[in-house]
Amino acid sequence: MKTIKRSWAEPYKIKMVELLKMNSSAQRKKAMKDAGYNTFLLKSDDVYIDLLTDSGTSAMSDHQWSGMMMGDEAYAGSRNFYNLERVAKEVYGYKYLIPTHQGRGAENILSKILIKKGDIIPGNMYFTTTRLHQELAGGKFEDIIIDSAHDPENEFPFKGNVDLNKLEKLIKKHGADKIPYISIATSVNMAGGQPISMKNLKELRALTKKHNILIIHDMTRVAENAFFIQQKEKGYEMRSVKEIVKEICSYTDGATMSAKKDALVNIGGFLTINDWNIYEEARNMVVVYEGLHTYGGLAGRDMEAMAIGIGESVSDDHIRARVGQVIYLGEKMLSYGIPIVKPIGGHGIFIDAKKFLPHISQDNFPAQTLAAEIYLDSGVRTMERGIVSAGRKTNGENYYPKLELVRFTIPRRVYTQAHMDVIAESTRSVFERKNKIKGMQMIYEPKYLRFFQARFEKIK
Ligand code: PLI
Numbered sequence: 001m002k003t004i005k006r007s008w009a010e011p012y013k014i015k016m017v018e019l020l021k022m023n024s025s026a027q028r029k030k031a032m033k034d035a036g037y038n039t040f041l042l043k044s045d046d047v048y049i050d051l052l053t054d055s056g057t058s059a060m061s062d063h064q065w066s067g068m069m070m071g072d073e074a075y076a077g078s079r080n081f082y083n084l085e086r087v088a089k090e091v092y093g094y095k096y097l098i099p100t101h102q103g104r105g106a107e108n109i110l111s112k113i114l115i116k117k118g119d120i121i122p123g124n125m126y127f128t129t130t131r132l133h134q135e136l137a138g139g140k141f142e143d144i145i146i147d148s149a150h151d152p153e154n155e156f157p158f159k160g161n162v163d164l165n166k167l168e169k170l171i172k173k174h175g176a177d178k179i180p181y182i183s184i185a186t187s188v189n190m191a192g193g194q195p196i197s198m199k200n201l202k203e204l205r206a207l208t209k210k211h212n213i214l215i216i217h218d219m220t221r222v223a224e225n226a227f228f229i230q231q232k233e234k235g236y237e238m239r240s241v242k243e244i245v246k247e248i249c250s251y252t253d254g255a256t257m258s259a260k261k262d263a264l265v266n267i268g269g270f271l272t273i274n275d276w277n278i279y280e281e282a283r284n285m286v287v288v289y290e291g292l293h294t295y296g297g298l299a300g301r302d303m304e305a306m307a308i309g310i311g312e313s314v315s316d317d318h319i320r321a322r323v324g325q326v327i328y329l330g331e332k333m334l335s336y337g338i339p340i341v342k343p344i345g346g347h348g349i350f351i352d353a354k355k356f357l358p359h360i361s362q363d364n365f366p367a368q369t370l371a372a373e374i375y376l377d378s379g380v381r382t383m384e385r386g387i388v389s390a391g392r393k394t395n396g397e398n399y400y401p402k403l404e405l406v407r408f409t410i411p412r413r414v415y416t417q418a419h420m421d422v423i424a425e426s427t428r429s430v431f432e433r434k435n436k437i438k439g440m441q442m443i444y445e446p447k448y449l450r451f452f453q454a455r456f457e458k459i460k
Contacts, residue, residue, distance in 0.1 A: 008324030011317035012413065015062065022048045028376055036455025037372045037440055039381050048379030049419050050411070054347045056102075056260035056267060057411035061312060064264065064305045071301025080303040081294040084270075087307040091242065091314055092219065092249045094272040096279035098286050101297030103220060103258025104129040106271035109285045110216065110256055111137040113278060114180040122170050123183035124162050125149060125190050128389055128449055130183060130218060130256075135394060141183070142170055149191040150402040152341040152352040157232045159194035159343075160187065160225070162204050171211055181214035186248060187221035187228075190385060190403065193326075193345020195228035198236065198247065205251040214275075217252035223262045224346030227319045242314040254278065261347070264309035264412060268302050322346075326410050328417060332424040338431055341405065348409035351427070353386060357434055362387050362404055364439025368456060370406045370430070373437055378426035383407045388442075389451040 023031065023046055035041035039052060050057065060068075072079040085097050100106040107130050115121065117138030123130075124145040131141045144166040148154035162184070171179065182204065188194045208215055226244035229236050236244060249255065254273030259265050271286075273279050283293045290297040298306075312318055323346050330344035339355035353360075353367035360366040367386035374380050386404035393399060408423060430437075444455040 008321045008328075010321050010413070011315075012061070020048060021045070022379055025376075028379055032372055032376055036444065037368065037458065038451075038454055038456060039371050039375060039383060040452050041455070042375070042381060046379070047375075047381045049415060049423060050381050051348070051408045051423070052381045052383050054261055054409040054411050055258065056265075057414065058260075058264045058266070058309075059411070059413040060264060060266070060305060060309070061413075063312070064308045067304040067308045068301040070304055071299060073300045075295070076292055077294050078300040078303065080300040080307065084303045084307040084310075087310050088270065088272060091245065091310050092222075092255065092272065093246050094249060094254060095274045096276070097270050097272045098279070098282050098293055099296030099298050099303060100269045100271060100286065100290050102260060102267060102269040103218075103256055104133065104269075105290050105297060106256035106258075106269050107133040108289060109282050110254075110271055111139070112285060113281045114214075114216075115139040116180070118178065120170060120174050120179050121181065121183050122167055122179065124160055124185055124196060125188050126390075127185060127189055127218065128391070128451070130185075132391075132449060134183070139180075140394075144170065144182075145188065145191065149188065149194060152192070152339070152350075152355070152403065152405075155342050157195070157228070157343060158197035158200065159191055160185070160196035161200040162196070164203060164207055167204075167207065171213075176211040176213055179211075179213050181216045181253070182208060183218065184215055184252065185218035185220070186225035187346045189221070189347070190389075190401075191345075192341035192350040192403075192405065193221070193224065193347045194343075195225040195232075195346065197233050198229055198244070199233070201248060201251045214254070215252040217249065217255040219249065219255040220258040220261045221347055222248060223313045223319050224323060226314070227323050228346065230316075240314075241316050241319050245314050259306045259309065262313045263306055264313055265302065265306045268298050268306045270296070322410075322412055325415075325417070325420065329408065329410065329420040329424060332420065333427060336424060336428040336431065338424075338427055341403075348407050350385065350403075350405040350407050353404045353406055356406075356431065357437060357439075359435070360437070360439040362400060364441065364459060365456065366439065367404045367406045369437060369440050372440070372456075373430050374406070374427060377430050378422065380408075380423050380426055383409065384451060388454060391450055 031046040111133040115137035259268040341350040390399035440456040
């Protein structure tokens, strides 16, 4: 086992800073009310430390910024596209690549190509946009993650694993021809950034080969998953994150990528696939939904920054400090007795809102309430990942997810250890007055992905 003997430290120094502003308590109160108690509807100018998401919020390196100046803004055949294609192939190993404006652009195209009405798409826990595209294409998502992923207290190190028995049962019930692919995320976001093990992936590959079913990899946070394999899985202690990333990809047939996370850019994504026929169809569709197949909704400079970011994302020094910072915050929260999802995941800390606010029923949105309270306390912006995010089934009923979480997502290379201290101290203050906190009711609900724009009011 590779043990970390020294404290992690950022493998960079800071060249430019963005000044932060802290609103008064009265200003925060007004801002939160105006935003309908939904942290997505706050103005960024009203936020002190922004942990809404790690998506598109990374600080780019000087190399990436210099790459931005090398943008070849040709409509067709930009040199930056070929750089991206080359680097992605070298790092991830898939054969063909189609750029898209972000991850959901790739999910849309892939779902439309592979899913027919009535199909079943098993996956290791849902993600909001991924499942919605599967449903809009006529499919039904089935959760086949291991049961312990739904238990915030269970400390199994690979809670992103697939339960192969659940998958076999689904294949038996529906037949393999009703399952176009298995949707596998690395670092499972909604489970708390929990990794899948290489052993589980290999077993999944063997089973899907037998039934001729594809595996499509949501590789949004693959480097963080690779780090956990290096730290926790036998046989991988001496392997580099870069090698592990490539091995993960080798057990899957293609991937959708939101490059706004691990790949260290503010915008961008892609679809990448080994099968020529799927690639050809995707090349046809990308021009309808995104742009030409050599830019997919991105500027040349965005593709260049992405190509460089992919290279930086698989450096051992980078990923050790990135996950190290998340673990630092998580351990601080634990030392204050705050109930968080264990083990600590790769991209953020997830508070168990059912445990934090046990007197608020799930119908009164404990995680949404807690996210609002943390903002009111300190201007720290977090995100609900519970019943609001889970949305409604196609028959209109609410999903009731077992996990009712508030996510403190850490942007990459943006905040310091001192910020982490302030975040933990603010959460402790809210924890100390938790019994006085009341739930909320939803007063506006949009049709799709309601968590983005829903509005709430406090129960009197
Ligand atoms: O936001 P996009 O369209 O670039 O990517 C969608 C997406 C796909 N898969 C996974 C695992 C995600 O986490 C993801 C986006 N996540 C967001 C925005 C987040 O805040 O976690």
